[in-house]
Amino acid sequence: MSDFASALLSFAHTLFGPGFCPGDWVWATTTAGALVALFPALGALVVALVRKGTGNRYDATTLTVFGLIGVVSVLVLPWLLSNGISETFRAAAAGGHTGLSVSETQTLNQDYCSFVGVQKTYLGGGSNIYETLFYPHGIKLSYALYLLAFTVLPLGSLLFVMLQARTAFRRGPKWPSRFFWIPFVVMALASVGMTANTAVHFWLGFLPFSVLGLIPVALVGPPAWSVINRPEPRRDEPPAAQPPPPREQLPPPPVNKPYPATALASAPEPPPPGALAAMPGPVPLPPGSRGAGGSRYRRVRRLGHGGFGTVWEAVDTQLNRTVALKIAHAPDRDTEERMQREARALAVVNHPNCVRVYDLAEEPDGLALVMEYLEGRPLAEVVDGQGPLDDVAAGRLWATMAGALVAAHEKGVLHRDIKPSNVILDPVGLAHLIDFGIARSQGDSKMTATGMMIGTPDFVAPEQAMGAPASPASDAWQLAATVSYALAGQPPRGTRETPMAALMAAARADPVSHLPRRSAHARILAASLDPEPRRRPTLNSVRREVEGWLSRAGKSPDGPVTQIVPRRSPR
Incomplete structure (x- = not known):
């Protein structure tokens, strides 16, 4: 490796070794430091390219590869080369084998500046870093200059090596960046054996090129959201079916059974979560809730009225x-079936920031959806009255509403109509998601399942406006549009004069020109808010990103606007 260090030093001398003060080999040492600084940048560049295909899948193989890249590019190669350069100058000062050519060795005897003197003595004949810092005698430069060089230059280089690593690990956890900065700290500490003057000029070249090394890593870009959102292969796949053993090898049936056979037969397997909304049949109701002779619900006051019906x-x-x-007046058969189907699924959604559905009852004036009562004001009213939210409040809102939607999606339920008026902020500032688009009438400026779309035009995803079925990506778009409204005070596509104009803007996928600045x-x-659903980050990815930002900002995800708290006891 010493010969490799000598070859690198010779190459650096060829690249930049001008014949003026402080000397051609002093300049070559700085150039060699700049070349060595390219190794950590190259390692970060390789990691960024690998993550283009792996995303955030950190299994044993990828972690091993990233760890090896970090150790080799940041610790092993820089340490061996820096110490090899120092040893080359030590050998030149002692008159030994340097690995340089005869003509190059002769030029080391030249004297360029009064404070440098003979270059081989200046670079290879003095004390090392440790001796200079703790036993400062016979040093060429002032002690303050050495102290500054051996603290500011390595710490500055450490900062930019960390930035290179964090840039390579964008759109993912930041902890793998320690594969780079920890080896760099070890390398810097292990280089205390370098001659002090060589180390000063080496770090003078290393620092600026560690800054420049950020450019190629940033140009590679982060992995696409489609790669990050790609599901990992399941590790719990059932083993391949084995042929049954011969009859004579089958174990005898147990004599004592913990449960009678009739009890086991009466306990069917639970359906998969995604199939809950598609199960036929009525919603299971508690005794006396339907068909028990009269209404069990005493109305107190009317909360709202619309094309769908009335909320009490x-x-x-x-x-x-x-x-x-929520009473649907004179519902048709399609509306009633859809209410039963969605109420069945929503009844099993369990999230503290998602409105609960208790019952589906037949009231004298129509079919009624019985839901949790939430006190508070809609997000739209709060923003209109008090102004936009700040980044911390909006981040808490986004992370918590994303969690509520994920809980619903896991049960096979899509919201389809997320908007500021469907987010309720209770008196202590906690957010709750309501109105899961259970049934929509054609007179409510929203089309039903037999028409084009379900959703509010200003906050509808482009694919919904074009007639495509709703999906979790559509809910993610609408939630992002709601958060954008909370930050900017207006929908991301701006406002239109009529709902039809807003719907046409959504169908054309007009650019989101009113994002918060x-x-x-x-x-x-x-x-x-990307027009293409497959390019959008998933709600789980968004939640991790936003919670990570809150953590880096020193803010807790819990707090006003989005704090998740236990339910209050019913009144």
């Missing part, structure tokens, strides 16, 4: 709790 605050007289009744969430908002 009511009291469940049997359970003595306040509920919200100077927001820390601008990048992830732009990605989540």
Whole structure:
């Protein structure tokens, strides 16, 4: 490796070894430091390219590869080369074998500056870093200059090596960047055996090129969201079916059974989560809730009225709790079937920031959806009255609403109509997601399943506006549009004069021209509002990104606007 270091030093002398003060070999040492600084940048570049295909899949293989790249490019090669350069100059000062050519060795005897003197003595004849810092005698430069060089230059280089690593690990956890900065710290500490003057000029070249090394890593770019969102292969696949053993090898049946056979036969397997919304049949209801002769819900006051029906605050007289009744007046068969199907699925969604559905009852004036009653004001009203949210409040809102939607998606339920008026902020500032688009009438400026779309034009995803079925990516787009509204005070595509104009703008996938300015969430908002569903980050990815930003900002994800708390006892 010493010959390799000598060859690198000779190459650096060829690249830049001008014959003026402080000397051609002093300049060559600085150039060699710049060349060595390219190794950590090259390692980060390789990691960024590998992550183009692997994303955030950190299994044993990828972690081993990234660890080896970091150790070799940041620790092994820089340490061997830097110490090899120092040993080359030591050998020249002692008159030994340097690995340089005869003509190059002769030029080391030249004297360029008064404070340098003979170059081989200046670079290879002095004390090392440790001796210079702790036993400063006979040094060429001032002690303050050495102290500054051996603290500021390595620490500055460490900063930019860390930035290179964090750039290579964009759109993912940042902890793998320690594969780079920890080896660099070890390399810097292990280089205390270099001659002090050689080390000063080496670090003078290393620092600026560690800054420049950020450029190629940044140009590679992060992995695509489609790669990051790609599901990992399941590790719990059942083993291949084995042929049954011969009859005479089968074990005898157990004599004592813990449960009678009739009990086992009466316990069917639970359906998969995604199939809950498609199961036929009525919603299981508690005794007395339907067809029990009269209504069990005493209405207190009307909360709202629209094309779908009327929403009431009511009291469940049997359970003595306040509920919200959403009554569909004179529903057709399609509406009733869809209400039953979605109510069945929503009844099993369990998330503290997602409105709960208790019952589906037949009221005297129509079919009623019985839901959890939430006190508070819609997000739209809060933003209109008090102004946009700041980045911290919007981040908490986004992370928590994403968690509520993920819980619904895991049960096979899509919201389809996320908008600021469907996010309720309770009196202590906690957010709750309501109105899961259970049934829509054609007179409510939203088309039903037999028409084009379900959703509000200003906040509808482009693919929904074009007639494509809703998907989790559509909910992710609408949630991002709602967060953008909370930050900017207006929908991301701006407002239109009529709902039809807004719908046409959505169908054309007009660019989102009204995103919040100077927001820390601008990048992830732009990605989540991509017109192409497959390029959008998933809600789980968004939640991790936003929670990571809150953590780096020193803010807790819990707090006003999005704090997840246990349910209050019913009144």
